[in-house]
Amino acid sequence: MTIVAERDNILMTETVIGTAYDFRKISQRTEQMIHHKRTLEINATPEAIWAVLSRFTQIDEIAPQIAYVEALTHEAIGIGSKRRCYFENGSSLVEEVTEWDPNRGYSVRLSDMTAIPLTDAHATIAIKPLDGARTRVIWSMDYAVKYGPLGWFLGQTLMKMMMSKVLDSNLKALANKVNSDHIPDAEPAYY
Numbered sequence: 001m002t003i004v005a006e007r008d009n010i011l012m013t014e015t016v017i018g019t020a021y022d023f024r025k026i027s028q029r030t031e032q033m034i035h036h037k038r039t040l041e042i043n044a045t046p047e048a049i050w051a052v053l054s055r056f057t058q059i060d061e062i063a064p065q066i067a068y069v070e071a072l073t074h075e076a077i078g079i080g081s082k083r084r085c086y087f088e089n090g091s092s093l094v095e096e097v098t099e100w101d102p103n104r105g106y107s108v109r110l111s112d113m114t115a116i117p118l119t120d121a122h123a124t125i126a127i128k129p130l131d132g133a134r135t136r137v138i139w140s141m142d143y144a145v146k147y148g149p150l151g152w153f154l155g156q157t158l159m160k161m162m163m164s165k166v167l168d169s170n171l172k173a174l175a176n177k178v179n180s181d182h183i184p185d186a187e188p189a190y191y
Contacts, residue, residue: 034155037140038167044178046127046135050103052177053125057083062173065166091115103127117151120144137174139167
């Protein structure tokens with residue numbers, strides 16, 4: 001590990017796992033969102049996948065980390081719909097739909113994230129038809145981490161590893177749910 005410091009304009013360079021980081025450059029990027037995505041190809045049509053994803057207030061059926069969900073708006077689906085997701089440890093966050101495109105996916109803005117070290121976060125689930133009855137689902141997160149350059153570094157390393165596990169488990173659970181026999185109260189897939 002190498003650390004170099006200047007007196008007035010602090011420059012810290014540290015070699016971690018073969019990568020050199022210039023914290024002056026990182027501090028300039030801390031206002032930028034970090035983008036992370038995971039994908040899974042599922043043996044199902046976009047309509048079958050949408051039948052599960054469109055059940056916005058039942059996300060706990062495909063997100064193993066969520067203990068239960070509370071609807072916060074009268075409208076259960078569509079732009080402006082909100083849900084509070086509760087986790088096993090008692091923490092929660094709010095998600096509000098910012099984009100809603102039947103059979104293609106939706107986006108949410110996260111808020112009330114007191115237990116999570118994020119200042120801003122958005123998630124998108126995109127549905128892309130493939131040949132035959134196969135569909136690619138892309139689950140992405142854009143987020144900004146608290147704590148300046150250190151937060152940005154943690155967001156690029158530890159948080160990405162953690163989010164990969166969460167998103168992968170969500171995608172796997174989605175595939176299992178889509179391929180189950182019964183999806184109650186599914187929204188019809190309109191074009």
